[in-house]
Amino acid sequence: MSEATATTAPSANEPKRAPEYEERSRSNEVLSDILNGNFVISILAVLFALVIGAILIAVTNEDVQTASGYFFAAPGDTLGAIWNAVSGAYGALFQGSIYNFRRDGFLDGIKPLTDTLTFATPLIAAALGIGIAFRVGLFNIGGRGQMLIAAACAGWVGFSFELPWGVHLALALLAGVVGGALWGGLVGLLKARTGAHEVILTIMLNYVAFYLISWMLRTPGLLQAPGSVNPKSPAMLETAVMPEILGPKYNLHLGFLLVIAATIFAWWLLNRSSLGFTFRAVGENPNAARVAGINVKNTYVYAMLISGGLVGLAGVMQVLGTVTTGFSAGIDAGIGFDAITVALLGRSKPWGIFAAGVLFGAFKAGGFAMQAAEGIPIDIVTVVQSLIVLFIAAPPLIRAVFFLPKQGVRRRTVPSVSKEVTAK
Amino acid sequence: SNGDSTEAASDFLPCIVSDAGGFDDKSFNQSSYEGMAEAADELGVEMKEVESDTEDDYAPNISSLVDQGCNLIATIGFALAEATSAAAEENPDVKFIMLDDGSIDAENVKPIIYDTAQAAFLAGYAAADYSKTGVVGTFGGMQFPTVTIFMDGFADGVAYYNEAKGKDVKVVGWDVEGQTGSFTGGFEANDTAKQLATTLIGQDADVLLPVGGPIFLSAIEAIADSGKEVAMIGVDADLYETADSGQELFLTSILKQMKSGVYDVVLAAGNDEFDATPYVGTLDNDGVGIAPFHDFEGKVSDTLQGELDDIKAGIIDGSIEVVSPSSPVAK
Amino acid sequence: MKLELRGITKRFGSLVANDDIDLTIEPGEIHCLLGENGAGKSTLMNVLYGLYQAEEGEVLLDDVVQRFAGPGDAMRAGIGMVHQHFMLIPVFSVAENVMLGHEETGFGGRLNLDAARAKVREISARFGFHVDPDALVGDLPVGVQQRVEIIKALSRDAKVLVFDEPTAVLTPQETDELMTIMRQLKSEGTSIVFITHKLREVREVADRITVIRLGKVVGEASPTASNSELAALMVGRSVELTVQKEPAQPGPAGLIVRNLDVIDHLGLKVVNNVSFDVRAGEILAIAGVQGNGQTELTEAILGLQPRVTGEISLNGTSLTGLSVRKILNAGVGFVPEDRTEDGLVGQFTIAENLMLDRSDRPPFVKNGNLQLGFLAEFAQEKKDEFDIRCESIYSRAGQLSGGNQQKVVLARELSRDLKLFVASQPTRGIDVGSIEFVHKRMVATRDAGIPVVVVSTELDEVVALADRIAVMYRGSIVGIVPGNTPRDVLGLMMAGEVPSGVAA
């Protein structure tokens, strides 16, 4: 994270004329970022969000409400009820996402952690796509549509062709990624050709994709399972299903390795490749990029193709990894939208997104246990997640809340999604 | 049947998973939940419930319940079929109730399905008989078989009426032949649903059959706003009894007795009498049916009830065939 | 009104922009502030105007200490300011811009636009401006926009007026008009602070001169001081003010432009039937008031304009209709007019900016991979060669001062294998020290046998650099004249007049 460079002039009298500045490398900046408290701030932000979640859990808990009715008679009851409610909830969250102490043995107990990674898998893939679009200055709200189209393409290949092991999976994967890429690329193309705003296009295409897939799913001969009247596809053939990488005991599938590869790819693309260089240039200053010979319009198309492809990868994970028994029009499972939050939390940087995706995966995995064990609506997880993003983005707030010392003026660069090329 | 239930029930934990509609969908999730809650009460045991939001949630929700020690899990809606099937295979000692899907054939899964077309047929006949404008309308939430089966039966009932009486009552909002019609695109009582109902009323329909959870609420609003005399037909439960408002509008309701269906199975399981034979609700076993006319008693023709009884008998004995492409099949 | 600044210190983070500055402006005097780029002149004025809050020090008006929470307070106290960067809203009309902040309103907050129009007309009449109150500011030429800024400042009857580099975008004639207005205001008792980099203007109009360097007052100078004395005081060393160059050794024609038309998005011919040649080893300067088609002409050469007709060829190969990338690869170097908008990516590091227009080919890219090691060496080398003052080659380009930003652009463009060099306003807004450097590099480029096109609105620069001068007016070339053409002739040509004896 080399974004915040504090201007340190060695001598106050000679603000700009002192050429002998110390050379600072990028790794030094990452280090100084952590030392300057970014890491601490992140932890505290998560903590603060959890505290607010706890308050919500406590005030809506029936036992707490009953006990608080006679609070002054027996305050211990209320406090006890609060403790029970909150510890029960977060305990279940932990047990559902990291380690379940109620299971015998480490191998069983650790299963929740693998579930966390399983849920993180499509989130990370989609968020990488959205993050890359952010870096080019494009706001891709079309994750849902891109995932649906990708899922349909991958699913169709996955259930209709009998192909050898390996080939089948690869082909289904390819079909899905290409499908997502084209659906995303369509946005890029329309934006480049007609100047239409990508926010409108992606929102509208979400609905178009949803209804298109819904129709295909209930039309015999297209995606509907033969012999069934339900709007649902057949199950994937064995040869197209992502193998479980830790054995049948765990749900973690090959997709997770693919997502690691995708993260490395995205990192390479953005930081080490020529195309990524043009992406970032267009994202930061499309005018200068244009003057420097970069074809801005084509860049939008490429960016949306890649963005759609990565989001499509998430759709593929859904049909070939998570729900392999046939999909319906809800297969995107809201991941297209959650991924926006993940991309923002990860500051549109590949490894940041990876980390944020794992965190959100943990919340998702833990949320089920929390609901089942304590009857707490899973929506609380959404609340906590969104608060985390808000708080991490506003370090001064966290400093104020936790009475940390103020920092010098630092300006944070954020993915700019509002810049456009001036029409000439 | 309550006598020896106590010790069997002591460690009996019935649980229920909704589909994306949630337990307040004024439809099958809610009815099933109420059925289980009543049974749990009766048995004197706790129960657990979890709601699903998305397709991703079904399998994890079921396995979380297994983790919680549930020994009977009701899964609601065809969307949960695969997840249920997989969980049932993995956990042979946990019993499952699979509502609205008959595709699972396993020792520990009891499918509960309903041939609602039969009841809807009666309602269609009644609507056609009642209609003064000669137009009746229907619309649905989304084009799912559990929805269109009502619309098919309804339209067939109208057609049967036309044939029997030599009339020409028209159905707007659903075309059985082409399987196309009016849908709101979701199961929310929103403005789209209201406008759809308004449009049907604008087509002169004076009986409306809204199919899909709470969208009948939108129809009530639309009728109120239209200022016309329009009757409604409820689905699932007798809405004259359960709706918070607009009771006076219900000509009748098409009953799909999910509450009692789930109740019976939970109670049986609590008493160690679980069996996996599929239950198909029909007119014959009163799993489906139509509600009394209540306030409309005096407004329908005197002969209607008699005719309906005859038709019901005809359907039961097979002389009248009611088939919908969406009719459920149990394996 | 007498204005006094006492002990003003203003910091931006760890950078001290103003360091304990004292300044007194007597009633009815024109006080010039001189200093290099980044010396802290604008900052000081912004403190005075209430836009910035100083860490230390106080502002006194007629010996009364003032507390300005914002510009509103300063304006109420009688301070007006014409800002270095236009503080006009392009989508508003002139009248709306002028009334903004002290609107007259009717029922329900309804704007009284008529009153504002009347005010604009009244002030226009008083100072001989021709400004249409209903014109959209964004549609006006910069010279007129500058007048709108002045009208804005005058419409509030300011007793102290600050002019921060108002002449940067004016023609010589317009500059002269402004001087007249300043003298007129002075005679009415208004105190004026005048900031400019053009020493000629300073000596012409100033009553007193204060020189600021590195945030500190380094001395006062009298208006009779010579240019080189003032420059030395500003920079802290002696500066060469004239460009040392040998006579040109022109070779064959490199760039040939024939019958070039450029049509803008409104369908106006902003470049109209322009033809000229530039020979290898000569500098052709394109002079003219801003907004007469120079920008579009250079952009057309670079392939940046969408609607172009005519022929452009370089060393015999046609450039017309090629993409920007192809034109750059054909060996055209380009310094755009607006370096922050078009020349640099502010969020990128200096190193990244140095490879900006070679982001698809060796040596910076091999097989789609960035060659970061090579880039680092290259950037370090250029940083030293071009004397780019920065923390490191990984500093953000946006954090550099204007002069250093310009050096980054020059370093990038001049380190390519050039067949043609096109520079638009290469020294706009940069200090004398940097100007000296930029001019030297441009002459060196010419001497390397490369055709050079320089667009400049500064006559000083045009005269200093050019071997030949083409003057543009309303999209057409009024005439192409030798480099030693007298300034007054050029001035007339810039106003569209073709003196006899000049080939049109």
Place this chain on the structure above:
Amino acid sequence: MTTTTAPESISASLESATIKSWKAPIAYAIFTLIAILLFVVNGRDGVSRFRLSNEADVIQLAPIDNPTRLTCILLVVLLIAITVYATWLSSRAKRVPLWLTILFAVAFMWAFLTWAAAGETIPITGLLLGTVALSAPLIFGSLGGVISERVGVVNVAIEGQLLAGAFLSAFVASVTGNPWAGLVAAMVAGVLVSFMLAVFSIRYIVDQVIVGVVLNVLVAGLTSFLYSTVLTSNTPLFNSPPRFPRISIPILSEIPILGPVLFRQTVIIYIMYIAVFVVWWGLFRTKWGLRLRAVGEHPQAADTVGIRVNPTRFWNVAIAGAIAGFGGAYFTLGSVGGFTKEMTAGAGFIALAAVIFGRWDPIRATLAALLFGFATNLQNVLGAIGSGVPSEFLLMLPYVVTIFAVAGLVGYVRGPAASGKPYIKA
């Protein structure tokens, strides 16, 4: 030295050249082609009846009976004529006027309705009435968006403002039994979301798009959570809001066609009419609007004339939230009773699209919202009269229409210059 050319003022206009734009004729041609294929080649027989009055109306207009095939052919000929004319205009480098586009759109729509309604009746008033109703939350939302973005704060949080408004209005109106209290609560809810947007984007300088996106998620989570834990615990008490009644405005409501559409509405719709006018008038005619727009275009310029940029932004974002909150109240007090999870179902995003589509102008944004409402309701009507098209394709209609409109007609748009950029003072 003699001069041969007289000096002219710099601002005098330049020689103008011709730009040929083929966008309009191409768009027309595509639609004409669709029309020929659908309405003529695949033409239908029968009579299409457009009903213009309801039984209850005082002034009864006779329904228009269009012989389906003939009407379609005539209209398609008109479409061809317009396309040819537009092509001629473009070849002469003349602009295709707006009225031509409107004429084209009307003719196309008429042909489409005639074709779709062969042998059926289309209730025109019903179609339009539904349009107004379905557009209402979008219009409120887009007005909120326009104000917020005009003052320089990108408002992606419209969805959250609508949802919060819907939630709180349902709750408060239920508990108090008074829909007016609910309306006030909706404003408060919208303002609360706005405060979050303002605090995080202005005070803590978090990217405005990020805050907006996250607030949507936060509000969705929070309202769903409270719905499950609080509202459903006692639905009659907490979630049975009384509705506003429909008020017919005397005389106005009897104007044929328009009367029933515009003047037999609930008070929220009347507030909407006022809001559209007030926002438009305020933005472009008052001191408030001038300052607001100045802050959104060039905050530093506004600062230099003594306008306090961040407070201006803060309070106007709050106003935007209040207006969007009204839209939320429409869901629960104006339309169908009761709050349900995520009941706004993306209306906020459509409103955001309307803001951009309407180029940050309240009137245009309103028209964009109406277009969307019209397409949605057209879908309803066509589904009900049985057009034979699969329902999903009809449901897609509004979205596809929007894509066509944005890509074909609007093209590149530029928002307020400083929208999305924080103003940081030194």
